[in-house]
Amino acid sequence: MQNVTQARKPLLAALMSFVLPGFGQLYNGELNKAIWLFLGFAFLTVPGMALIALYLPSGWMLPTLLMSFIMTLATWGYGIVDAWRSARSKQDYSTHAWQLSGVYMLVLVLCDVLALPLLTAYVRAHQVEPLRVPSTSMEPSVLKGDYFFADKRYNCPGCKEGVNRGDIAIFANPNNRTMLYIKRIIGLPGDHVQIKGNAISINGTMLKTKETVTPNGIEVTETEAGRQWITVWTQTDKLMPAIDLTVPAGQVFVLGDQRSSSMDSRYFGTVSLQDVVGKARQVWFSIGENGVRWERLGRVLN
Numbered sequence: 001m002q003n004v005t006q007a008r009k010p011l012l013a014a015l016m017s018f019v020l021p022g023f024g025q026l027y028n029g030e031l032n033k034a035i036w037l038f039l040g041f042a043f044l045t046v047p048g049m050a051l052i053a054l055y056l057p058s059g060w061m062l063p064t065l066l067m068s069f070i071m072t073l074a075t076w077g078y079g080i081v082d083a084w085r086s087a088r089s090k091q092d093y094s095t096h097a098w099q100l101s102g103v104y105m106l107v108l109v110l111c112d113v114l115a116l117p118l119l120t121a122y123v124r125a126h127q128v129e130p131l132r133v134p135s136t137s138m139e140p141s142v143l144k145g146d147y148f149f150a151d152k153r154y155n156c157p158g159c160k161e162g163v164n165r166g167d168i169a170i171f172a173n174p175n176n177r178t179m180l181y182i183k184r185i186i187g188l189p190g191d192h193v194q195i196k197g198n199a200i201s202i203n204g205t206m207l208k209t210k211e212t213v214t215p216n217g218i219e220v221t222e223t224e225a226g227r228q229w230i231t232v233w234t235q236t237d238k239l240m241p242a243i244d245l246t247v248p249a250g251q252v253f254v255l256g257d258q259r260s261s262s263m264d265s266r267y268f269g270t271v272s273l274q275d276v277v278g279k280a281r282q283v284w285f286s287i288g289e290n291g292v293r294w295e296r297l298g299r300v301l302n
Helices: 010-019 023-027 031-045 047-055 058-088 101-126
Strands: 128-132 146-151 168-173 176-187 192-196 199-202 208-214 217-224 227-233 243-246 251-255 276-288
Touching (some): 010 023, 010 058, 010 101, 023 031, 023 101, 031 058, 047 058, 047 128, 058 276, 128 276, 168 251, 176 199, 176 276
Antiparallel strands (some): 128 146, 146 276, 168 276, 192 243, 217 227
């Protein structure tokens, strides 16, 4: 088949690279550059985020996340400008046999409709997932309006980290499996959990180590196996359910840190371990009624 001489259209090349990095380079016949631009963009947007969220020290997360965002935009912008400039120089361009509209459409479907969504879905299911907290049930540890990374390499076959008391876990709501909840794991399978007032004991050992009365209620410091967290009881006159149970096999008992206004295992019962899908790791953004809470950005959740 004889190649056809056909000038490249700069605006079309730029628009193609805007839709998909490297797509405009493919239109310009620069196959090698198209592949590297697409791979670079794909790595920065999906696996790059997982690398930053899971493997870098917490202090590096925010600057690295910002740098990754800038590099992603730079890669995208470079692809658009480069495609436009390259097309301008190809006014006497001999098209390749493979440069057909059907091939372009196939590449767009494979890369933009299949490859990127599948890669994103895999990372969110097995590595890390960004989530937002819509309620106050985990305050003061996790605030309403916190955006955080959930570690999905948790409580799964082959995972290095199993479920422990004190973990801030992500799990499917037992009454609505399309909804994810965030609560703290208090009891493991076989544990004897007793709750009376704001006193909680696990296997006969009290979690409460300190109680402080504040204008907003009672703050209770709880400790388990060297880990420590603060819970809040804002409605001290509200009658809470008394609990005395042994956690069934394959189940966990969960509580919100905002004990007076949390829908948790006191009301819907224990949660199946199979429904625990992740662990809250680190806040990457936070916004409240008064704007961005800059002091929370990068905070490790424990």
